[in-house]
Amino acid sequence: MNLLFDFTVDKTTKTIYITREFAADLDLVWDAFTKPEMLDQWMGPKPWRVQTKEMDFREGGRWWYAMVSPENVEHYSLVEYIKIQPKTSFSTKNTFADENGNSKGNAFSLVKNSFQEGTGITTVHVEKVFDDLSTLEMMATNGFKEGTAVGYNNLDEFLRTLVTNK
Amino acid sequence: MRRDIFQAIADPTRRAILVLVAVQAMTPSAIAEHFDITRQSISKHLRILSECDLLAQKQDGREIFYELKIDKMKEIDVWLDQFRKIMDENFQQLDQLLFTIKNNKK
Numbered sequence: 335m336n337l338l339f340d341f342t343v344d345k346t347t348k349t350i351y352i353t354r355e356f357a358a359d360l361d362l363v364w365d366a367f368t369k370p371e372m373l374d375q376w377m378g379p380k381p382w383r384v385q386t387k388e389m390d391f392r393e394g395g396r397w398w399y400a401m402v403s404p405e406n407v408e409h410y411s412l413v414e415y416i417k418i419q420p421k422t423s424f425s426t427k428n429t430f431a432d433e434n435g436n437s438k439g440n441a442f443s444l445v446k447n448s449f450q451e452g453t454g455i456t457t458v459h460v461e462k463v464f465d466d467l468s469t470l471e472m473m474a475t476n477g478f479k480e481g482t483a484v485g486y487n488n489l490d491e492f493l494r495t496l497v498t499n500k
Numbered sequence: 501m502r503r504d505i506f507q508a509i510a511d512p513t514r515r516a517i518l519v520l521v522a523v524q525a526m527t528p529s530a531i532a533e534h535f536d537i538t539r540q541s542i543s544k545h546l547r548i549l550s551e552c553d554l555l556a557q558k559q560d561g562r563e564i565f566y567e568l569k570i571d572k573m574k575e576i577d578v579w580l581d582q583f584r585k586i587m588d589e590n591f592q593q594l595d596q597l598l599f600t601i602k603n604n605k606k
Contacts, residue, residue, distance in 0.1 A: 339591065341584045350580070354591050358598040366594055376594040379586040 338457070352460040360451040363458065364421050367447060370397070378402075387435060393418050398435040412437050416444075423448040508552035513537065514545050518554065518568060525558055525567035 340353040356363050366372045370386035377384035381404040388398040395415050400408035410431040418424045425446045429437045443464045450457040508514055513535060520531060532542045546566060549555040556569040 337595070339588060341587065343580055350583070352587060354587075356591075356595065356598060358602060362598060362601060366598065372597065376597050377590055379589050380593075 337455075348464040350460075350462040352458075352462070354458050354460075355452075356456050356458065357454065358456060359454070360421055360449055360456045363456040364449055367449075367458070368424070370399075373397075373399070391415060391418070398431060408433070410435065410438075421449060508549055508554055511545070513541075514549055517542075517545055517549060521555065521566050522568045525565035527563050527565055531566065 337355040337357060338353060339355075340351070342351045343349070344351070356366075358366075366376065368391050370389040374384050374386050377399075378401055383402050385400045385402050385408070386397065387400060387410070388396065390396055393415055397413040397415070398410065399413070400410050402408050410433060412429050412431040412435065414427045414429075416425045416427055423446060425444065427442055427444055429442045432438050443462050445463075446459075446461045448459040448461075450459070516534070517531060520526060520534060528539070528542060528546060531546070532539050535542060546555065550557070550566075554569055555566045558565040558567060
């Protein structure tokens with residue numbers, strides 16, 4: 335089955351829009367985005383993995399998780415739930431965190447995930463807004479570190495981009 | 501002399517140097533520690549990469565640091581591209597998970 339995956343960026347509004355279809359009903363897809371035992375199974379690019387430290391899915395609650403490297407080094411992030419409309423949408427504020435689950439620094443992004451049920455298909459819309467360009471720059475720098483930490487696999491890709499941009 | 505960027509990245513040692521300095525600015529001796537070749541040939545690689553406009557030099561006291569030279573917007577583009585790939589991969593993992601769960605229910 336061909337499932338839609340759309341990824342667009344609006345730099346002027348510092349927003350990333352993602353639309354993705356999933357071949358499952360709404361209940362299951364909603365659970366996959368909101369239940370830690372499911373999130374831990376699909377989030378994180380291999381060979382990295384996600385490990386939930388704490389999850390409290392309610393408005394004002396939070397999801398504290400570690401991105402674990404192949405060398406078992408943990409990088410922490412915090413997702414705070416701002417607004418939840420069950421089986422429809424939820425909004426979060428995302429920041430980096432320390433090893434005690436405290437939010438680190440001021441840089442953040444705001445994310446809204448919306449869910450739309452179709453026939454045998456659920457469409458998820460993700461809208462990710464960065465607070466300012468410096469956050470995006472910071473993410474880029476951190477992304478670089480993680481990307482290079484993943485190893486030489488990304489190198490060719492990285493160099494290709496470098497060459498294309500020159 | 502301006503060189504061709506393809507020449508710069510054709511060499512495996514130079515590619516490895518770029519990866520090192522992408523993470524953080526480094527002195528030539530710190531870079532050399534990662535390789536089993538002479539300081540002299542490291543200097544040669546650094547010179548070629550600089551001539552290709554891929555490395556910038558930064559003076560800090562008596563030390564010279566080399567760092568990757570790409571402007572922030574390009575860095576952002578690279579990151580966005582990487583982020584798109586990560587999301588794509590994550591979602592494919594979710595496809596697999598959903599598929600497994602649905603099959604187990606049957």
